[in-house]
Structure formats: structure tokens, C-alpha cells
Amino acid sequence: MSRTDTSRRGSRQSRAGIRDVAAAAGVSITTVSDALNGKGRLPDATRRHVREVADRLGYRPSAAARTLRTGKSGLIGLTVTTYGDEPFTFTEFAYFAEMARAATSAALARGYALVILPATSRHDVWQNVALDGTVVIDPSDHDPVVTELVRQGLPVVSDGRPAGTLPVTAWVDNDHEAAVLGLLDHLAAAGARRIGLLTGNTTDTYTRLSTTAYLSWCERVGQDPVYETYPAHDPCAGAVAADRLLARPDRPDAVYGLFDPNGTDLLAAARRYGLRVPDDLLLVCCSESTVYAATEPPITTLSLKPRRIGTAVVQLLIDAIEGIDENRPVEQVIPTELIVRTSSQRRRSPRTKVSPPRSPAQD
Amino acid sequence: MSRTDTSRRGSRQSRAGIRDVAAAAGVSITTVSDALNGKGRLPDATRRHVREVADRLGYRPSAAARTLRTGKSGLIGLTVTTYGDEPFTFTEFAYFAEMARAATSAALARGYALVILPATSRHDVWQNVALDGTVVIDPSDHDPVVTELVRQGLPVVSDGRPAGTLPVTAWVDNDHEAAVLGLLDHLAAAGARRIGLLTGNTTDTYTRLSTTAYLSWCERVGQDPVYETYPAHDPCAGAVAADRLLARPDRPDAVYGLFDPNGTDLLAAARRYGLRVPDDLLLVCCSESTVYAATEPPITTLSLKPRRIGTAVVQLLIDAIEGIDENRPVEQVIPTELIVRTSSQRRRSPRTKVSPPRSPAQD
DNA sequence: CATCCATGCAGAAACGTACCTGTCAACGAG
DNA sequence: CTCGTTGACAGGTACGTTTCTGCATGGATG
Numbered sequence: 141m142s143r144t145d146t147s148r149r150g151s152r153q154s155r156a157g158i159r160d161v162a163a164a165a166g167v168s169i170t171t172v173s174d175a176l177n178g179k180g181r182l183p184d185a186t187r188r189h190v191r192e193v194a195d196r197l198g199y200r201p202s203a204a205a206r207t208l209r210t211g212k213s214g215l216i217g218l219t220v221t222t223y224g225d226e227p228f229t230f231t232e233f234a235y236f237a238e239m240a241r242a243a244t245s246a247a248l249a250r251g252y253a254l255v256i257l258p259a260t261s262r263h264d265v266w267q268n269v270a271l272d273g274t275v276v277i278d279p280s281d282h283d284p285v286v287t288e289l290v291r292q293g294l295p296v297v298s299d300g301r302p303a304g305t306l307p308v309t310a311w312v313d314n315d316h317e318a319a320v321l322g323l324l325d326h327l328a329a330a331g332a333r334r335i336g337l338l339t340g341n342t343t344d345t346y347t348r349l350s351t352t353a354y355l356s357w358c359e360r361v362g363q364d365p366v367y368e369t370y371p372a373h374d375p376c377a378g379a380v381a382a383d384r385l386l387a388r389p390d391r392p393d394a395v396y397g398l399f400d401p402n403g404t405d406l407l408a409a410a411r412r413y414g415l416r417v418p419d420d421l422l423l424v425c426c427s428e429s430t431v432y433a434a435t436e437p438p439i440t441t442l443s444l445k446p447r448r449i450g451t452a453v454v455q456l457l458i459d460a461i462e463g464i465d466e467n468r469p470v471e472q473v474i475p476t477e478l479i480v481r482t483s484s485q486r487r488r489s490p491r492t493k494v495s496p497p498r499s500p501a502q503d
Numbered sequence: 504m505s506r507t508d509t510s511r512r513g514s515r516q517s518r519a520g521i522r523d524v525a526a527a528a529g530v531s532i533t534t535v536s537d538a539l540n541g542k543g544r545l546p547d548a549t550r551r552h553v554r555e556v557a558d559r560l561g562y563r564p565s566a567a568a569r570t571l572r573t574g575k576s577g578l579i580g581l582t583v584t585t586y587g588d589e590p591f592t593f594t595e596f597a598y599f600a601e602m603a604r605a606a607t608s609a610a611l612a613r614g615y616a617l618v619i620l621p622a623t624s625r626h627d628v629w630q631n632v633a634l635d636g637t638v639v640i641d642p643s644d645h646d647p648v649v650t651e652l653v654r655q656g657l658p659v660v661s662d663g664r665p666a667g668t669l670p671v672t673a674w675v676d677n678d679h680e681a682a683v684l685g686l687l688d689h690l691a692a693a694g695a696r697r698i699g700l701l702t703g704n705t706t707d708t709y710t711r712l713s714t715t716a717y718l719s720w721c722e723r724v725g726q727d728p729v730y731e732t733y734p735a736h737d738p739c740a741g742a743v744a745a746d747r748l749l750a751r752p753d754r755p756d757a758v759y760g761l762f763d764p765n766g767t768d769l770l771a772a773a774r775r776y777g778l779r780v781p782d783d784l785l786l787v788c789c790s791e792s793t794v795y796a797a798t799e800p801p802i803t804t805l806s807l808k809p810r811r812i813g814t815a816v817v818q819l820l821i822d823a824i825e826g827i828d829e830n831r832p833v834e835q836v837i838p839t840e841l842i843v844r845t846s847s848q849r850r851r852s853p854r855t856k857v858s859p860p861r862s863p864a865q866d
Numbered sequence: 867c868a869t870c871c872a873t874g875c876a877g878a879a880a881c882g883t884a885c886c887t888g889t890c891a892a893c894g895a896g
Numbered sequence: 897c898t899c900g901t902t903g904a905c906a907g908g909t910a911c912g913t914t915t916c917t918g919c920a921t922g923g924a925t926g
Contacts, residue, residue: 155655157912168876173914180915181873200655203633204576205912207567208881214631215618237596244619251625253632255578256607256617268577269616270566292518292563375793404797411799430738431794434767436774520882531906536884543885544903568882571911870925877918882911889906896899 156197165193176201207270216247216457217257217274219285221344234400234428235446236277239299242450243275250458259285273461275299275453278344279306295460297453300345301471309460310470312452314444316346319476320353320396323424323442326478327394331486332422334363336385336392338402340372347372350398366392372399382409386421394422394484403432403439423483438481448474519560528556539564570633579610579820580620580637582648584707597763597791598809599640602662605813606638613821622648636824638662638816641707642669658823660816663708664834672823673833675815677807679709682839683716683759686787686805689841690757694849695785697726699748699755701765703735710735713761729755735762745772749784757785757847766795766802786846801844811837 162169167190174180175190207213218240244254255269259276266285273295279286281303289296295309302308327335337354340347351367358365366388370381378397382405385395395406403425407417415421417437424440425432432439452472459468525532530553537543538553570576581603607617618632622639629648636658642649644666652659658672665671690698700717703710714730721728729751733744741760745768748758760769766788770780778784780800787803788795795802815835822831 158914159912169913170877170915171875174875177914180875183874186874198654200630202571202912203631204567204570205881206631206914207633208565208571208883209912209914211881213567214628218619233597233600237600240619244621248621248625248628251628251631253628254619256581256603256619258607258611262611262614265577265611265614265616267563268566268569268614270570291561379797401793401797404794408797408799429794430764431767431792434742434764434771436771436799521884522882532883533885533907534905537905540884543905546904549904565882568911569884571881571913572883572885574911868926870923872923873921875918875920877916879914879916881913884909884911886909887907890904892903893901894899895901896897 156199158199158201161190161194161197161199164197165190212461213270213272214252215255215269215271216252216454217269217271217289218243218254219257219259219274219276219279221259221278221280235444238428239277239446239450242447243454244450246451246454247458250454252454252458259283273297273309273457275457276308278346279303279308280344282306295457297457297460299449299453303345310456310472312449312456312472312474313345314449314476315473316349316476317353319442319444319478320350321357323396323478324354324357326480327396327422327424327484328361330394330418330422330484332392332394334366334390334392334394336388336395337365337367338378338381338385338395338397338399338406338425339367339369340398341369342372347398354396364390366390375401378402378405379408382406383412386410386413386415393420395424397423397425400425400427400429403427403429403441404435407435407439418483418485422486424478433481437483440481440484441479443477443479445474445477519562521562521564524553524557524560524562527560528553575824576633576635577615578618578632578634579615579817580632580634580652581606581617582620582622582637582639582642584622584641584643598807601791602640602809602813605810606817607813609814609817610821613817615817615821622646636660636672636820638820639671641709642666642671643707645669658820660820660823662812662816666708673819673835675812675819675835675837676708677812677839678836679712679839680716682805682807682841683713684720686759686841687717687720689843690759690785690787690847691724693757693781693785693847695755695757697729697753697755697757698785699758700728700730701741701744701748701758701760701762701769701788702730702732703761704732705735710761717759727753729753738764741765741768742771745769746775749773749776749778756783758787760786760788763788763790763792766790766792766804767798770798770802781846781848785849787841796844800846803844803847804842806840806842808837808840 158172159169162172165172167186171182171186172190175182175187176194220236247254255271257266271294274289276283276286276296276298278300279298279302283306286296286306286308290307298308298311301311301313324335337351339351354367355365368381368385370377378399378401382402386409397403397406403423406423406425410417410421417423424442426442426444428443428446432441452474456472521535522532525535528535530549534545534549535553538545538550539557583599610617618634620629634657637652639646639649639659639661641663642661642665646669649659649669649671653670661671661674664674664676687698700714702714717730718728731744731748733740741762741764745765748755749772758769760766766786769786769788773780773784780786787805789805789807791806791809795804815837819835
């Protein structure tokens, strides 16, 4: 009952350690550890007793000590590419938020926590945190961070297939080519004769694959490509590029925008030129934002299913960390979803007085 | 040059530790530690030599051991409230993303990393990570997590002033009352006779303060309050509530929406009822999203300046962790910004053929 | 009765670092 | 010549766990 002051130090009030619990419960340190971690062979009575004493003392095991001993920290890095000195970019907000949210949930469910670590972090920060593995979003060609991590023997799972010979443990990605081809077919089926593209001038895999898919589709159907590129990480450049695209002499009658804000950008540009959507111009953009369900008209979007990706990435990583089933698939393709709304349907749907509220964008 | 195998274990190839470096450099462990950490009094020659050997061996100090020894982990928790089992909610995407982004940058600049930890996390996850302190976003009245953390002696800084007697170390917040009052005055100045409110039915501080500010403004100017409430964490309820508000017999001629998606919700509802914005209906909503610059018409938004908040929160927390200037302000109020666009200006601006692209939403 | 195994627990060795406490040489002052 | 001083390092302990090994005890088995 009374505080047995068998502590080795005169210092008062430092947090209770495992040996304080052992002393108070009248057992050995081993027994406390086993009782609390459900290991060893102890009678239930002892186990309960130890647990109760630990509770009473407010005992909290030291994460640092445990990590040092076991070599596992329960921490997963979430690495985001940076433009300038800011972590993750303007154009990827909704995608990143959804993906990170799902990843956090998935990690948590398996007892892990996520640490946000921009790729450009100072080296000393990287080294001051004990990671069990890392998720890398859209790694660049020869990402020094990934190389370094792999060299340290840490598993690395990337969102987006690695470019070149980047030695990731596993990756998850969409089939961007199939997505773009399907989407272009959808537009063509809706009556588009000349489909334009609004794309980025960066070299990341997503942009590259999507653009080449567009070009090959054009070649297949015998259409001249009509596209404008812009630096996607610049928040104002998109509107300018959208304007350029619709100002061209060979103005397209349908446009696919590769980045999230392109939908509103294109819609605004269309209005400036007096183009009605979808009558004069069909519109699709890649976005996870639900605002496109409530625009006038609602805009068809391509969803990359960031929640599925976030979940899959974390599962793969934790499997690798825990050495579960070594010969599990190291790459996983998540299907995209085309959410068809008014902007890509040639025939305008009859105007309803009160349309039903938009449905939640679960999963 | 040759691998001096003085390692105490027969085991091969385990990561180089500090004593491997010491052996290879022909000095003691102390010297290595001092040389690498810039402490002690060593001649520059020794320091350089040790550093070089450490580099050659690919030595990476163990974060866990360092944490155990020093008691500092360099990790800051970022706690988000949850609705259901998902971290952070639909309505706060843009705000949260901006805030987290700024917080990450600020922490990084001072050598800390952020760990995402939903408030409802399993207890064992909380305990498995060694935190130096925690940022809590919008803590509820008697948040058990905050209480627990404070009891452990960890500094806690909250985004949003703590309700009741929550014992946070410091907090950062906007002056929500002033913001709402100013915004309502702005609408009144633009000619609004009856201003409605679209608000939440939750009890968090933001919603409560904003709503009471609205009510007291109404009382002051002698207007009957016209408002609808809905569960803000439900992604479809907003559209329904917006519709309800505009369907009322005492239909307002101006509306302020408290949550991010309310702008598009209200705009869509207005269209259904044939109301022109801003001619028949003035519109303002609280949002960090840039889509409202490109809607038709562009919508006036109230920005809570999440980036400033994120930065301030982290600075305050790290100051507390490092014990800098104990008597520093423990509360900080960040001014809001009303970004005035067409939707809240009575007179429609002349239609331009090509409007300039929207400006970036820096800071 | 001797042997064997399962049970219930204790002792002690790591884990890798930081830092406190020496030790030893050189050196200038008295 | 002696003595404090200072520079340059080495030794050793503590941080708080987990876990391997080992030691009793007691009942079942031959």
C-alpha cells in the first residue's frame, strides 16, 4: 500500500519504471514484463495482480527503451515530395488528404503511427526518428531518400510505380494508361470529335503515363493531339493554361484536365468564351474533390481511389516489416473510377426543380 | 583500412554502432560521441578524423538509444478529432491540410517531426511512441487524451481555445466572434436586409462562438435570426440544409455558411430556386479552398489563416518543450481574412471577356 | 524411489547512446 | 623542484526495457 521507496535514486517523483512496479507487486521485473505483455507462463492471478499494481502506479512503459530493445518503433514514415520548401503541393490536396487519412487509419488498426517526413528534410531529422519502414508518395527517378532508406535495410513502399531502377520493396499504383484510354473512349462515345488535354510539364510518372496514353489514343483514332502543359505546382498557372487551350484555333470540343483544380479552371474559361458545358464542350478532370458534384453543371471526374491506395500501401509495408508471407505480391494495381456527371454527357439532362443532395464519396 | 573485427559478437553485418566507429578510428566511444555532437574539447584534427571514419562505415546513430539517454525524441504528436473511426473530417479538408502543412514545415525547421495521432487511437499506440509534446486540434470539453498527456507532464498546445477547464499549456485561435461580426457588417453594407446562417449542430468551440456571434449581431440590429443547423461531419447533409434554408418562407437575402462545402451547396441551391447571386442572394462561406475563386460567380470566403495557425502552434509547443522563455504568451490570436469576391457585392461587376487568372493563396 | 517434465518465477545480459568522472602528459608559475 | 592547470582523451555507468537462461517445486510416470 505505502510507497515502498526502494528506488535506487533519491530523486523524487520521476515516472514509475518497471522495477518500481516489480517492487510494489513483490515480483521480479521479468514477471511484470511478462504479465503486461501477455507472454511467459503465469497464472491469471499473478497477471491480474501485476496489472492492477501497474495501473495504480500509473506505469507507462518507455517507448524509447522498448524500441531500443526490440528494434521496432511502431513508426512509419510518410514521405511526400516537395516543391519549393513546402510539403505536398497545392494540386494534390484532396488526393493527399484522403490518401493520408486512409493510411493513418490502416496503420493505426495494426498498431502503427505515421510520421510526416518531407523528402527534403534535413538529414538530421531523418536520423533522429526510428522508423520501421516508409511510405513514399510518387518518388522521383533516383530519389536519394529512398536509396538511403533501402541501404539501411528499411522496407519502402511507394505510391506510384517507381521510375527507373528505384529499389522499392513494393508499390501500389493505378493503371493510368487504362484510365485515360477509357475516359477518352467515354468522351468519344458522348460525341467528342476533338479531345484536348490539360497536362503538366513535370516528369513524374503520373503525368508522363497519362500524357503518353493520350498521345497514343490520338494516334489510334487519327486525331491531332491538342494539349497545353503548365507547371502543375503553380497555383495560378492552371487557369492561364485552360484559357490558352480554349483560345486555340483548333479548339477542342472536349477536354480532360489532369489535375484537381482543372475542372473549375476549365469551367471558368469556357464561360469566358461563351461555351456551354456540355453542349459546346465536354469536360472531365481528375479529382477527388466533391465540389464537382455541385458545380453548374456537375463535372465528371476521374477518381484515383486514394483511400484504397493509402490502405494498400500501408498493408504492404507492414507486411514487409513484420515479415509476413515473404512472397506476397510486391505490386498492386488499384482500379480507377470514372464518376460520370453532366459535363460529359452530350444530351443535357432535363432540368429538375430540386435535385437530390449529392451522395457521400465513401471509399 | 581492413575491417578490424573487434566486434563483441560473431554476428555479421549488423549496422555499425558507435563503438565500431571508435574501434576503427582508434579512439574511445566518448571521443566519437563528442566529435559527432560537437561537444567536449577536441582538436579539429581528431574531430575530422572521427567524422570521416563514421562516414566511411556508414554510421547512423540509433534514434532509440539517443532518445532513451536524453529523454528527447524530437517527435511532436498531431492530434485530430475524429468523427466515426476516421481521422479528421470531410468539412475540414482544406483547412486541415494547410494547417498540417505549415505545422510540418515549422516543426522541421526546428528539427522536429510530426506524428499523426487521432484522438481515438488505441491507448497502446499512444504509449508506443515517445512524444516530446502534442498539438491538439479543436479539443473537446474534457478531452481524455489531453488530460492524460498533461498528467504525464507533456506540453500540449491546442488549435482552438480550450473549452471549460482543459489544462493546455498554450493555445492559438482566431477571434471567431469578431470575424463573424465583421462579415455580417460587410453583408449589411452590401445591402443585405435579412442574413441567414448555415451552421452545425455540434458543440465545438468554433461552431458555438460563430453561432452566438450571429445571434447577438441579429439582436443588435434587430433582425430575426434565420438559420439552419446540420451535422457538419455528414458529407451530404450540407446540401439538404442549404436547400431548407432557401425554402423557408422568411427566405434570407444573404447567407453565411460556416463550413467549407457550404459555398457550392448554397450556390447549387440558389440555382434550383432561380436565385441570382449576388443580385438576389449574397453569399459568404468560411473556406480555405481556392475553388471559390473560379466558381460562377466567385464566392467571398472567410479564411481562418490555417498556415499561420499551424506555424504558431508549433512554435509555441517547441518553445515549451525546450523551456525557452517560460513567461511567453500562452495564448495567441490570429486575425482572419475576408476575401471579398463577387458573391457578396450587390452590384455585379461588368462582365469581362477574359478575366485574369486567380492569384495564389499564399500565407 | 528415482526420473522427468511442466510450471512459476528470478537473475542478468544485452540494446546503443550520452555524459560524468577520472587519468595522464605537458607546461608555466612560484 | 613542486604544484596547480589545462588539454585530450578513456572508463564506466545509467537510461528502461525485453528476453535468454536457469533454478526451484511438485506431481506424474517408470
